[in-house]
Amino acid sequence: MRRLSALLAAFALAACHRAPEHVSVTHAWVRLAAVPGQPSAAYFAMEDVRTDMRLVKVESALAQRAELHESMKTMAGMGEMKPLASVDLPAGGKIAFAPGGRHVMLFGLDPLVKPGTAVPLRFGFSDGSTTEAEAKTVAAGDDAPY
Known part of the structure; x- marks a missing residue:
């Protein structure tokens, strides 16, 4: 009986971390920093066709750390960034x-990592599931690839 319970728990845990088949990531790319050693920025489009999701993290095997951010203009017209804890992805959105x-x-x-290097990105969702994409890399002054 214990063995069956452990097996069922293992299957349930594995199911929690499967890639959501209804989420697609497209047009992933990274713009390298103009100054070596400074942070680079990753961009992408994401679509969900079936259920509400919440993106809570992005990771890369080629980066020490990744953070969700948003750029905005202040009332004085200055640009600033703020970290985001998560981003909602509505069903069909x-x-x-x-x-x-x-x-x-x-x-x-x-x-x-140089221009042309594929950078792997792993996207994590609030339900524990993940999905992956490879990002194209461009130099700091280059145009976006998409």
């Missing part, structure tokens, strides 16, 4: 992480 708006700051990006 799309969200965009794009220059001048939401983005992912990649801190401690591997110095071997």
